[in-house]
Amino acid sequence: MNNYQLDYLQQLEAESIHIFREVVAQFERPALLFSGGKDSITLVHLAKKAFAPGKIPFPLVHIDTGHNFPEALEFRDELAKQVNASLVVRKVEDTIKQKNLTEPKGKFASRNWLQTHTLLDTIEEFKFDACIGGARRDEEKARAKERIFSVRDEFGQWDPKLQRPELWNIYNGRIHKGENVRVFPISNWTELDIWNYIRKENIALPSIYFAHEREVIEHEGQLVAVSDFIEIEESDVILKKQVRYRTVGDMTCTAAVESKASTLDEVINEIISTRISERGETRIDDKVTEAAMEDRKKNGYF
Secondary structure, three states, X not given: OOOOOOOHHHHHHHHHHHHHHHHHHHOOOEEEEOOOOHHHHHHHHHHHHHHOOOXXXXXXXXXXXXXXXXXXXXXXXXXXXXXXXOEEEEEHHHHHHHHOOOOOOOOEOOOXXXXXXXXXXXXXXXXXXXXXXXXXXXXXXOHHHOOOEEEEOOOOOOOOOOOOOOOOOOOOOOOOOOOEEEEOOOOOOOHHHHHHHHXXXXXXXXXXXOOEEEEEEEEOOEEXXXXXXXXXXXXXXXXXXXXXXXXXXXXXXEEEEEOOOOOHHHHHHHHHHOOOOHHHHHEOHHHOOOOHHHHHHHOOOO
């Protein structure tokens, strides 16, 4: 009898597919939060596999801050058409007007804190009881505290001290009325795992993940793209550099890395040699305080 063994990527894939099927089995109105980034694109690919030959049985939801990279938005729309999934887009700008919220000021005026309001309103609007996202434990220390099924209370808040045990791949999705669960099928994956899987499965990505020339300014050692969403000061020097992005967030809070990596193999080799996490190297908003991400998550951020 032949020995049947899965390699490590197949094991990760199998775990994620199992989680997707658990979500559909346990919840009535799940949704997949989709940003157009590599992690959420990988989630869509895994969801296709989990429910083939049927269509993905939940909508893709994008909370649009209005500060996105155009390449990511174009890819978002095209992918939704390709997989025949319904796409729900809700805009932070509309929430700002409806709730009379204060628009952030400053050089890098990020709306990341405000998108929590839009997300919670969207969950309420569609009565979503489970929101699937692409967070991974290796990204940031607050995300390392999350369970795969992470319960939010009726106010959308997260308590890191009240986590449910997850033994033997058994996930408890029981919730009270008004509560919802955030689900992280790729929680056990690393950045390198994602890229190796993308190469193995030949998954298409937005062009900004690969080296390209872009106008940037240097701020505290980080390269920030020149755009209409940031304030260019007289002291700023606009440079043209070959860069790529390790993670895709808002243009106001996501820095590029100088790179000549234009292929998957070259990107993977860069990641193998780096000693800095993707968010540690590229996310300006995580540097506000030591607990910036955890504070946002406690208040309902994904």
